Amino acid sequence: METGQGQSSVEPRGLKVRLRGWRNRIIGSRAFQRHAAANPFLRPIARARAGALFDLVAGFAYSQVLLCTVESGCVQRLGEGPASTAELADLAGLSGEATLRLLRAAAAIGIAEEVAEGWWMLGRHGAALHGNAGALAMIHHHKLLYADLADPLALLRKDRAESTALSRFWSYAGAEKTAEEGEAGAYSQLMAASQAAVSDEALAAYDFSRHRSLLDVGGGHGAFLDAVGMAHPGLRLGLFDLPQVVARLEAGRVAVHSGSFLSDDLPRGYDCASLVRILHDHDDEPALRILANIRAALKPGGTLLIAEPMSGTPGAEAMGDAYFGLYLWAMGQGRPRTAREIHAMLREAGFARSRSLATRQTLIASMIVAHA
Numbered sequence: 584m585e586t587g588q589g590q591s592s593v594e595p596r597g598l599k600v601r602l603r604g605w606r607n608r609i610i611g612s613r614a615f616q617r618h619a620a621a622n623p624f625l626r627p628i629a630r631a632r633a634g635a636l637f638d639l640v641a642g643f644a645y646s647q648v649l650l651c652t653v654e655s656g657c658v659q660r661l662g663e664g665p666a667s668t669a670e671l672a673d674l675a676g677l678s679g680e681a682t683l684r685l686l687r688a689a690a691a692i693g694i695a696e697e698v699a700e701g702w703w704m705l706g707r708h709g710a711a712l713h714g715n716a717g718a719l720a721m722i723h724h725h726k727l728l729y730a731d732l733a734d735p736l737a738l739l740r741k742d743r744a745e746s747t748a749l750s751r752f753w754s755y756a757g758a759e760k761t762a763e764e765g766e767a768g769a770y771s772q773l774m775a776a777s778q779a780a781v782s783d784e785a786l787a788a789y790d791f792s793r794h795r796s797l798l799d800v801g802g803g804h805g806a807f808l809d810a811v812g813m814a815h816p817g818l819r820l821g822l823f824d825l826p827q828v829v830a831r832l833e834a835g836r837v838a839v840h841s842g843s844f845l846s847d848d849l850p851r852g853y854d855c856a857s858l859v860r861i862l863h864d865h866d867d868e869p870a871l872r873i874l875a876n877i878r879a880a881l882k883p884g885g886t887l888l889i890a891e892p893m894s895g896t897p898g899a900e901a902m903g904d905a906y907f908g909l910y911l912w913a914m915g916q917g918r919p920r921t922a923r924e925i926h927a928m929l930r931e932a933g934f935a936r937s938r939s940l941a942t943r944q945t946l947i948a949s950m951i952v953a954h955a
């Protein structure tokens with residue numbers, strides 16, 4: 584069962600379709616575009632729209648500039664203070680001319696800024712990025728995504744039947760499922776690097792002090808539990824993940840449980856469970872199985888918290904269906920879901936009720952709380 588993929592058999596014809604058709608003919612007409620550019624009232628709108636469209640056309644080049652500045656070490660070096668073009672050329676292993684081309688490109692997209700001739704500092708985006716270990720780790724990691732997207736139409740045509748760079752990285756995903764500890768270590772580290780931002784959102788949106796115990800299902804190396812546990816010292820903590828992920832975790836405050844949430848029973852006795860960045864990794868049938876498994880482990884009234892980026896999130900639509908839609912396709916399984924779809928799946932899995940929680944940074948995660 585794949586939900587959210589319905590299609591009416593009748594071609595739509597109503598007023599909405601006629602209005603969209605009329606709008607698209609106007610916007611697409613060269614005469615209208617010339618008129619908008621010449622008209623002082625319409626010009627700001629025309630410029631903004633043209634700029635947004637150009638960003639879509641050129642986005643891949645921007646991302647590659649970003650990757651170069653991070654991979655070469657320039658962003659990290661500029662985080663320490665001003666640097667000369669010559670020093671950055673040495674660091675990046677580039678000629679002076681290539682370095683200048685890269686730095687000017689980086690300045691144009693807000694990563695760097697030339698503060699005096701031949702001297703560079705971080706720009707606004709660069710400054711925000713420099714302190715964000717999760718985003719830096721993702722930028723490095725995106726090399727795999729770009730490799731898989733080199734011919735995106737070919738990737739879509741393969742219908743996920745073949746392994747990809749991303750499915751090999753996420754060893755539980757896609758056509759080739761292996762279970763090596765080293766591979767699981769690499770993805771667990773990547774997840775841990777970006778976990779602080781997610782746990783900040785969860786802690787701001789939800790009061791964990793109403794619970795006695797929390798089981799983080801698919802909790803990786805425990806970064807989410809560390810953050811929640813720090814904020815709530817009285818909470819009993821448990822982590823469930825694949826054997827190859829938890830193999831080297833040391834017993835401490837967190838009780839470690841190993842197994843597969845797709846085929847093994849989850850440990851009982853926790854009054855709250857969390858699923859952080861898990862559900863979207865799975866197609867509908869296994870995702871429903873995970874929810875039903877958690878429902879079975881919770882007593883009536885027990886709580887499940889779901890935190891992940893969701894599709895159709897107002898203001899973050901591109902993140903959901905353009906970024907995660909393609910990322911998860913390349914990974915070989917899973918899809919971004921709307922909050923509405925997740926609420927429906929929760930009901931199907933036997934949860935009595937659920938509601939969405941507001942988060943501050945919906946790009947990082949939206950949240951749903953459900954009760955068994």
Ligand SMILES: C[S@@+](CC[C@H](N)C(=O)[O-])C[C@H]1O[C@@H](n2cnc3c(N)ncnc32)[C@H](O)[C@@H]1O
Pocket residue numbers: 755767771774775778781800801802803804806807823824825828842843844845858859860861864
């Ligand atoms: C995208 S990571 C998210 C990790 C963590 N929750 C976070 O947000 O940082 C997905 C996690 O689910 C775990 N996982 C995948 N398949 C699993 C399965 N069948 N049973 C248990 N855990 C699984 C992975 O090992 C990994 O730790």
